[in-house]
Amino acid sequence: MTAGGAREEILKLFRQKGGGFVSGEEISRGLGVSRSAVWKQIGLLREMGYTIEAVTSRGYRLTGIPDALTPVEIQAGLDTGVIGREVIYFEETDSTNARACALGEEGALEGTVVVAERQTGGKGRMGRRWASPPGVNLYTSVLLRPPIPPVLAPQLTFLSAVAVALAAEEVAGLAAAVKWPNDILLGGKKVAGLLNEMSAETEAVHYVVLGIGVNINMGAEQFPDDLRYPATSLALEGGRQISRLEFTRALYRRLDELYATFLREGFGPLRQKWQDLCDVVGRRVEVDTQGRIQRGIVLGLESDGALLLEAESGEREKILAGDVRLLDG
Structure with missing residues (x-):
């Protein structure tokens, strides 16, 4: 032993x-x-x-017990069906997503989670760097093997977003909002980011990795000066330290519940939960899609996870990728 x-x-x-x-x-x-x-x-x-x-x-x-994200502490009282059935822990790694993808290739069980105290190569959407100081936040990746076609896999990004928002309310008492496609906000500032990765063939998904980074007890002085958007942490917004262990367990439980519903009932219930948490539905926004600016009213999500926009011309447009900025305050 x-x-x-x-x-x-x-x-x-x-x-x-x-x-x-x-x-x-x-x-x-x-x-x-x-x-x-x-x-x-x-x-x-x-x-x-x-x-x-x-x-x-x-x-x-x-x-x-310490506020440590070790397997034995995370799994104590977790009581989930799939998520967290195996917990792989690193004091330090380059990226939890990289480790989870490797496990996916090796045949690891669905629901395996990777968690690290520190990442040396944490990354966000579009290759942006994700600040990953040790001992204050949650850096985790969840391995799923959903029986869905690859075209539906982007829907799972919204699974992560809703789970993080619900866990923030449950543990910290904070009302988080979700921002398309994969940000979670508190008071208009980013508190978490998501990055999904997938291995698939034409008709089948081998695995999906849900990468989740949540700023839990990060202090204002720990944020990099070159952040693209204002950022915050649960502790800064709530005015108190938050148990990382309690938050992590709550997140995995929420993911487990939402994933079970997704497999049983499809995207509809998840889409509705996301739209309920999204504070830009019905509001005027500007979307930057690789240099092309589109403005309009957000109508909601399409079935494939695209943002549905009523453009200024009156036409409806599907936005597959881009950065959203609120225009009406």
Whole structure:
């Protein structure tokens, strides 16, 4: 058993006791290691931020956990059907999307999630850089294998957007708005971004990776000066620190619920939820589509995820990609 595996097993034993004591002998026997090895692993858990009480003749008791996005903590009480059935954790990686795509190629189970404390090559839509400081945010990617044709895969971007907005309300009490195609806003400032990637053939999707980055406890001084749009975090908007662990679990639960509905009922319910959260539906906007500016009233989403715009000419136009800016305040 690896050292990391031993620590996870110790934490599972603590949880089974429901806050009670676990003797060193019981841990030693359960793991098949010496008492001194148990003591060493307890010390490492304390270094990771766990509060563990030790009482002679009674053993050890877990009294506090860190806000750490480790597999054992994420999965504790997660209670999902698909999302998070396996959690792959990195202290540091280039990109959680890159790791999830590699897992997809290797045949990893649907619902596998990748989470990292820090990304060295985080990226957003159109190749833009995503700032990824350690210990304050959520950087995660979710591997799905939906039984849908590739043409419908873009609909899953809205799955992520709705899930993030609902999790922000549930955990932080903040009313987030979604912005087409893949931003989540608080007070008009970007709090999260999404990047989907897909592997498919003409008629079949091999896998879809939902890349999700959420600014949770990021301070104002941690944002880069060269951001394209104003940004914020849940903590800055809510005026308090937010549990990353609690938010991550809530996000995975929401994704699980929404994905199950999507597979069962199609895009309709998800599209309606997205439109309910979108603050530009019915408002006048300007859309920059690679240098071509289009203005009009947002009517909503098409079935393929395109933005439906009533142009100034009165004609309806489908926007497949672009940056949206509100014109009526």
